Amino acid sequence: MSLTSSAPHSGPGEDSSLDGRGEPVTFDANGPRYVYYRLYTKYRSIMSINPIYADDPYISRTLPKLITPPFTASSVKKHLCKIEVVGMQDVKKRSMTMASLKGLPMAGHANSRYVYYRLYDEEGAVASKISFDSEDLSLGRINMLSVAPPQTVALLKFQVMMAEDLVGHNIQLFKDIDGEVPMNDNDPISHPQAYCYPGRVADEPITIICRTQECQTKVEETEMPAQVPSRNPVPPQNPVPPRSPAPPRDPVPPRRPSTPQNPVSPREPFPPRKPFPLREPFTPRDPD
DSSP: OEEEEOOOOOSSSOOEEEOSSSSEEEOOTTSOOOEEEEEEOSSBBOOOSSOOOSSOTTEEEEOGGGSOSSOOHHHHHHHHHHHTTOSTTHHHHHTTTGGGGTTOOOOOOSSOOEEEEEEEETTEEOOOTTOOOTTOTTEEEEEGGGBOTTOBHHHHHHHHHHHTTOTTEEEEEESSTTOOSOOOTTSBSOOTTOOOOTTOSTTSOEEEEEEEHHHHHHHHHHHSOOOOOOSSOOOOSSOOOOOOOOOOOOOOOOOOOOOOSSOOOOOOOOOOOOOOOOOOOOOOOOOO
């Protein structure tokens, strides 16, 4: 959750600040002082659990004396997260917000800033679901305060897709009807305090072209036709000649047996051994 708040009044007498509607408000020296804030998710504004206007439930306020000192951005954020119940019961309590709007004063935005746009599909202009002019149904508008900070083209595109029920479509934004290059999603729409931005007046709306994913595929196929082979193809400027095959190698002759440098002469055979003389047989002596 992101928070956008205005500074509280400080000092005697009357002073001018912001009341969460982007408009000046006069303070009484004897009256209470408030910090006004507007709640956002990452992509869009969300209703406050404690709204103060019947026609703008996104704005609320708190007393500075309820914020833990020192009065820093961190302490303000922790306090607002506490009173807005950012947690498990958040969805349940916000669903009861509409019933609590009865009896609240109207915000009465006198100087609201809008982004005006004209909606097209592939066949021409289409009626906007949030059209405000019965004689110009394709003209729509988005309140700048409904676009989450930092108010880039991508966040404006998301807000338009939610308002026009174009989720799942591919949309492109152009600065005017003569635009040829789509707006960059990362570009900011304008500075928060600047009043010069594309689509700021109804006579010069931005152009939004929407198409389904199926139509987008068909358009891409139309813009990128298949390549047809030519009957007379143009040769390349520097043709590379085909590489000639390598000549066959000469056959390798058979290897001759090597002759030892110091040949060893064959060894003479040993002479045969002389036979041993036979021993005479033993003859016993006669006794005397």
